[in-house]
Amino acid sequence: MTGAGIAVIAVLALLLFGTGFLLGRTARPVRTSDVGTPVEHATFETLHTASLAAPPLRAGLTEESARRSARGLRSLLGTDALCLTDRESVLVWDGEGDHHGTDVMHQVEGLLASGRDTAFHSDCGDLDCPLRWAVAVPLTVDHRVLGTLVAYAPRESAVLARAAGEVARWVCVQLELAELDRSRTQLIEAEIKALRAQISPHFIFNSLAAIASFVRTDPERARELLLEFADFTRYSFRRHGEFTTLADELHSIDQYLALVRARFGERLSVTLQVAPEVLPVSLPFLCLQPLVENAVKHGLEGAVTPSRPAGTARAGDGPIRVTISALDAGAEAEVVIEDDGTGMEPERLRQILRGEGGTSTGIGLLNVDERLRQVYGDDYGLVIETGVGAGMKITLRLPKYRAGVHGS
Template identity: 75%
Template sequence: MGAGEMSAFVAGLCVAALPLLAAGFWLGRRTARTRSLAGLGTPVEHATFETLHTASLAAPPLRAGLTEETARKAARRLRTLLGTDALCLTDHEAVLAWDGAGEHHRAQIVERVAGPLETGRGEAFRLTCEEPDCPLRWAVVAPLTVDDRVHGALVACAPGESAVLVRAAGEVARWVSVQLELADLDRSRTRLIEAEIKALRAQISPHFVFNSLAVIASFVRTDPERARELLLEFADFTRYSFRRHGDFTTLADELHAIDHYLALVRARFGDRLSVTLQIAPEVLPVTLPFLCLQPLVENAVKHGLEGRIVSAGGKCHIGITAQDAGAEALVVIEDDGAGMDPELLRRILAGEVGPSGGIGLGNVDERLRQVYGDDHGLVIETAVGAGMKITARLPKYQPGVHSGGRMPAER
């Protein structure tokens, strides 16, 4: 074999190794999940493990509520748990899933389940069947109740009467009910988060409205053209912040809103305020929670001009930077103003200090965490007298975040 062939062989090996590595990775993850319990403890303990394991497998689908899909996934596990020939889960109208033999009993079951679903009490009854070799002669109905309301029923079918099965079916039904209650809880938590996001939706501060109108009023006589322009800026900004569709916006739109905002602020403070922009155009289409940068800029303006109003000619400089950083956009807003005691800031962000401390930062931080996860909160560098630098990392893609739709993402 020549040197060329040898190296070609090595290259081929490298390429061939790729799918092998991928397959190995996948297999490893697969097998790691379902570790065998065999050989652990006494047979009784082993049986307990088995039961608990089966129950734990049935739990995840049920946590999504009672639908055909989840019932189908859970019914298989539940039948293993009960060890019966057939098991089905129903809601008020129909059989959601049937696992095991004798599916021709569906209609009959639906008929007989109506009673227990009404009363919420379990029942056992005999099944009539035309087919001679059908193993199902007897069925136990155990209702599934969530918050005292009957959601459906678990029906276990067996060849003959069995007190053990009645008891076991009752216990399993209770366990399933608990899972469904948890699913309900999950749903209310999602709703709560949505409501919270809605509540957190930044509002423009009333002070800003008053101040802007006052500034515009001051120009009406001296410079009507300027006043008209400012009024239009004000209209644009309020239109943006009052818009109703969508919780998300693009960085470009948010920057436009900041532009309108700064135009009004500049009208008030004149050339005491200077702004530097460094925007990488690649990140302009990034989707981000609505009005989550404007409060930061407002904060920077406030801090930058704080304590300088008295001293004539005190100038403030604000820098806004948006960088492209691979799969993320890095937005930095800094001012050279009064800064803040880091300890106080920590308490504000933790919600220990009242709204006067600065509701903007805490609100933005909380929304970013809810949308992108806890590692995407604001990073704030500050000290007294040293200005403030706020960094936000915005992923370019996050499941469920679209500037068009109204989709809160939950992680």
């Protein structure tokens, strides 16, 4: 719950207690062993009720979230009945007199159009029905009216009108957070799609060509490479999970490197150093793979010509070395990816990290850097050391535990 949401509920609790509006609540005797004043007890009870109603609303305004939160919202108001609607229909009715639900959408029609609170008499003619008056408040997000909260009572009450407004504003805060959650999820999905798009068609074509070159000369090697290719693409294009484990990410990288080595042979030298205790550490999906691809690309850029077959090196060319380490660093795992390739101008690197890359390399580095900062905070972005002809060293730190970050 946000600080603003807590403040609203605390004010509401004091308002309701001070005016004696907490209908239906039985005050228990205050014993000498009790801690706190009656006002503090009422505030705590209200905050606790609000905390139970909040999680369902973080899913947005739906029939299910309304059903799960309505009882808590009615308890906050201490009213006889409460109704939540969207713009089309009643989502839930909680409390007495549910026959009033058939008239709700007609009664809030003007509110949905104007976005202004409204009150109305709800006398149904049933002498046993306690509902005689209601106040309806809009539920808005970004100036859009998503629905209404309607509270019913036996008589007109200015206190209920004010309290319903405060509760509705608190509900709106939760719905805004739900919108932010959805936007964040959509952004992450878009970022992962962008990374998947960087799996170049040329890489796929060259991998299949390298596999084909072994079909006659070494069928067993061709079969193994084909399985590596299938597993690599399956992992890269999987459709579930925002996070993965370091073990799975490194396994995918190993498959990628096997395909690259099939093409470049001994020209590519890879050293892998991994501490077993960091393998279960969770991290954003497709976080390391673009960095390794970047190291390979810069190391081997221009190394193969169309006339030279896969698996052979150009005369005079030395091996390109790529080192990948994932080591235990106390509460964190430290991952370092280093190559001795072409490197780049530091100013060019700064442009890339400012979003001025314009190339697949730039998109990949920027994407990973932004996602790390988004998940772990600004202290956990990429640390990159490079220079023209000096290769590149990329370091990132991954907390071993972070709430909400779980590999799948």
